[in-house]
Amino acid sequence: MAGKEATIYIVDVGATTAECHSGRLESDLDFGMRYVWDKITEIMASERKSFTVGIVGFRTDETLNEQYDQADTYDDKESYKNISVFKKLEQMTMSDLQPLQQKIQASNNSEGDAISAVVVAIPLMEKHTMLKSGKPGKYKRKIVLLTDGQGNISDDEVGPIAQKLNELEIEIAIIGIDFDDDDYGFKEEDKDDNKRRNENILKELADGCTESLFATAAEAIESLAKPKVKATKPYITYEGPLKLGNDAEYPETAMVIDVKRYFRTKLAKAPSARSMAITKTDALGSSLEDVKTSYSYEVNDPEAPGGKRSLQREELDKGYLYGSTVVHINESELNETVLETTQSFEIIGFIPNDNYDRFLTMGESCITIAQPTNEKAVMALSSLIHALHELGSYAVARFVPKENKPPQLLLLAPCIEPDMEALVDIPLPFAEDVRLYRFAPLDRLFTTSGTILKSHKYLLPSEELTKAMGDYMDSMDLSELGTDDDGNPTEYMMIDDLYNPHIHRLNQAIRRKAISNETVGEPAEILVRYREPPQTLKDQTKSNLATLKRVANVQKVPDKVVGVGKSKRRKQATPLSNLNINELVAAGSEPAKRTKIDPANVIPDFKYMLENPPVTEEAEHAFFTTTCKQLGAIIRSTLETSFKLPIVGGGPREKGLDRASEFLSIMRAGMSGLETPTIYNDYILGLKKWLLADVENVDGKQFFLDYIKRKKLGLISAEEIDMRTFLEVSAAKAEDFYRLTLELPDRTVKAEEDS
Template identity: 40%
Template sequence: MADKSATVYIVDVGRTMGQHHSGRSQSDLDFAMQYVWDKITTTISNGRKTDTVGVIGFRTDYTNNALQADDAYSNISVFKELGQFLMPHVRECTEHLQPSETNRGDGISALVVGIQLIKTFCRHLKYRKSIYLITDGRGSFDTDGLDQIVAQLKSETISLTILGVDFDDAEYGFKEEDKPANKAKTEAVLHQLAEDCSGVFATIAEAIDELVRPRVKEVRPVASYKGTLTLGDPEKFDTAMSIDIERYPRTMLAKPVSASRYVVGPTEGGGVDESMRIDGQGLQAVKQARVYQVPDESAPGGKKDIDKDDMEKGYKYGRTIVPISKIDENVTVYETKPGMEIVGFTEARKYKRFFHMSNTNVIVPQKLNDQAAIALSSLIHTLAEYESYAIVRFVKKANEAPVMIALAPNLEPDFECLIDVQLPFIEDFRPYKFPPLNTVRTVTGKTLSEHRFIPTDDMNVLMSAYVDSMDLSDPSSDGDDFITTEDTFSPILHRVNQIIRYRATHPDSPLPPVPDILMKYSHPPPELIGKSQPHIDALIKACDVKRVTPVLKSRRTREQPKPKSGLDIDELLGISSDQKVRIRISLSNAVAEYKQKISADDADEAVMKEAASEMFNHARELVKTSIADLNYGRARSLLAVVREEMGELEYYGVWNDEFRKLKKDVLGKKLDGDRSDWWEELKRFELGLLEGPREAGGVDWTDAKQFWNP
């Protein structure tokens, strides 16, 4: 279980905090609140009720705190009592955290109010207690009784962090020029206060600069398996080995937070979650419902709903279905017992890295089991000494499919363990074969060692030099490696989190730029580019690389059939090419007239679009006037002709644009009600988007498949 925390933010909102200093376009308060909001929104994103936050303002226009009977605590207000911080609290605190019209209010008294807030809330319970004091140091700070405050902070184990706007910091390299005397005095007092209670004192600019560095979430280790690692059968043989072990994840894929679908709900009642109320409107989570149907002519719409409990599993066997009833379903379960059984050993050099089938895990001895620790340590050292891996049959839970894993020894100065990774079965292995790169085989079977597709020795030497010049493993001029594991972050994961936190507190402001630390590895280091430029220039010259002007893709043209007589039928009938293009397609003879229109000699993309639009409109009209599914087949056949012609002539965009419009009409129920059954018919006959080059309006296979989703 995560530790409980109680954090209080004490923010100076005096009149001077509304001023602009150090050439900033923001006020001092807005500048400081960047840090406060980032900390608060990060706490909100954790979603833990045990992470409590309180907000106090001093130098406010009014007084609202538990000690307000004493005049020393005037102009101090509690904006948010300690408790879970939710989005409605963000809106409320945003309204309160604005520069006031007064400079009255004591910062040390506000610190006392914060201590009292924590003591009242936490009582004698175990909490991680923290207070953050944010100020510009231009207000009042009464030092009377400061020793008692320090003693109370220590006795309550409250960590204090003091962040000042434009405070001097030699380590950070900042010093405010022409500093007012009262501010310099306040800085000295607060610096001594932080030292006395072993707290932190810094200028807030440094804290804000650190915000761009992603904070990696600490994950508590959770065992994925607790059991035995055996060699031999302990139940049959006394010489068999059995070690009590625990298995924990070592590497896991970090994924960005996923979005959920919500709908704006009523402002009052209606079961709206108050924690998700934003700007007076509540959000209701959208729940998906699945309906199972079977064809039934007697049922409305020709389909009958059935319960999930009435269904049974069936397995395809050729073109038939083999049903398995719930009673006999156990025959398909492969009965296994949980455990790790060593089946053999292999040399480490024979193991190929492409065998990896999963994330890695670590195997350690059972906690507080010295005998298991000694036994596992012996196995680890033996594997390391003989440079071998153990091959293990692993079953995680009862009746779960067994997998094969490899155990590799890992020895570090203060830690040792086994690292496991899943191995492929023969069904998982894909031995793809590709033609060699250093030879070319002709159609006659002759093998060539010299060809324009085969690099020469000079090219290989130049390429090797170029690769060496771009080697990132060489230390840079300052002696540090360019890439370290501790400084590599997932750009997508942290950028999404940054945007969510920022949008929560700035719903209408433009999004902040991507931090440089996330873009560090998006481009090669400039010094390496300069270092490798001579090598790449030599390589370009040796390989005779030239820029090729892109050629516009030409459309296919279909040669029109000519009559055996050689006569021009259109000319005999008095039909010009322009008339063929301008003719309107009638529904009674749509297919023939459509093909005639697009076959004109001067039929360009505009003509193709017009003809396709007319055919789609005819299909819409057929569906609109259809009684049940009477006209569905005819409408579908019209679209099938258009799709075939546009695909053959490579006008992918013409079909795709019209088909996207049709989807909106069908799903929007603009074709005289719900015609989703016709849409399913189009899907069944695979009349979807055309796949092809994107420059011609085509889509790839993934987009074509996803298009059918609602």
């Protein structure tokens, strides 16, 4: 069918629709209108003028339709009484939506025939979609009838009406509120005879139509949760010759095939928003107005009023950064930088499949077919496709979509299906697009002293660990975790059932807010179904995961210290994913508390010990002192080892000194954050004496100046951590620490003499 649609919704607004049934807290009308409003807003979101909507209500308080006005007899008028055309077939807009919401409310009337409402809708559809010749136009026609099955429905003309719907190629969908549906598994208990009779009449109408749907409202509303993927028309990206060889100079050996190129995969984007202004709020809601964006450009000008001169956009030019300077290129010169190209699609070479690295794939894919009406082109392209397939090769092509557009390199792969032969292409990167990153080798490790280790716990995994990881990955196989309609194992998480949650969740919210000021509600289950592994998979991988954690020696990572003071010392940072990392790693078992720092894992061990001290305050202070002594011994040992190494720029000596200063920084930050600065101050004073005690120890003096003084790793002052009442180290005394003397001047005595 052509891209035109006409849909008329027939809505039952009788007095009985105001009642609540089946344990629902909303009225039957509001429940059924969930389906209608969602479909209407979905049509509105398409923004296509060729998608038109009409609304007809029956069992209304008033009567407003042409059949009633044109009826000659009393009986004919009675047939079309209490039926109103709320909206004729035309494009639906937001300005139409709000008045319709006020009209579609439960009435005080119970009279009105659903079949007659269909008769009223047929001429509306016929007038809008039929050609002047009397033949149906290229429209997709549909009537949707929503009713609770109450009132009186006549069955006199069901057969002729169904025949008329078939003649006009109108599809009818009958949505019944609490209608029985064996396929869905719903049956209304204690149903009265009148509703059962009406259901049978409407079922007869649906059965008499070629294209029809008869469903209970609950099933129809449930179907709304499944996103509707937008169907797009084929879009030609290129139409012209595909060349192999130089047909201008060597026409006898060159190959030229007339082809068409279409998109095969295209990135789906979420609806875009724009800035609006709320102008007023009335009974119908807030009114929004577009805002205009204006730009003001100013330059410094001493001669202008206020020292600034305004410029228009037309007066501006382009400047390109070249280092710290700006290079000006005017528009005429800029045009000369454009690469002059002509539209072309040329194969420049071939490569074996095995020589292509899949990580080079980038961008969206397209598909190229031969011109359907050109038999010679069809035969030539088929020969090329089969040759590539049989030789296990890909073609590389240079593609210029339009004149003066930058060229692209494409990889062409053969695609052979029962009803199609084509070339599928993807863009290839240029040299500037490739990012090369260097990482440390996995088979050897360099220590700070320059030693090369071939065996270490951080190197290549052992056979036991490799097997444990392999078993764990095998247990996570999804290829047969699902079941088909017959109960047979099949692939879990089929690609056709995967929908972009961001796009469809946003569309759901927009449709919801378009018709109501209520909250957008929870996302549909189908959108969040695959955010976690199924429970079956979790159960079958549990033992393999436990084995993997044991073999890999997975341990708890210390939590980051947040803030200062004892009250905030053990506060854990909350991860954005809300996952409890500690529980995932520990898996129900609490790791043993460390009391000794491993020289190969200094910083994590030190942080962990600071965050897991004893309970009592006295034992806690002693524990911190012991911990810092361990770290201090490692610092001195690292310095002693580094001082013995030769001076080589960036060599093991420099790395060792950097590591020692990093340990000092971690100790200082930890004691400052825990408000125990005295422990660090006592240590750093002792370290200074050790470094400067021997006059001939030039290395110690240099480390003190280059690392401790330059990086400000000296005494922690009272002002620094706001402990003026308890800590005697003033800011002046902390500054004096950086002098190359072992004894610090007494600032208190000097201050008394000055006074």
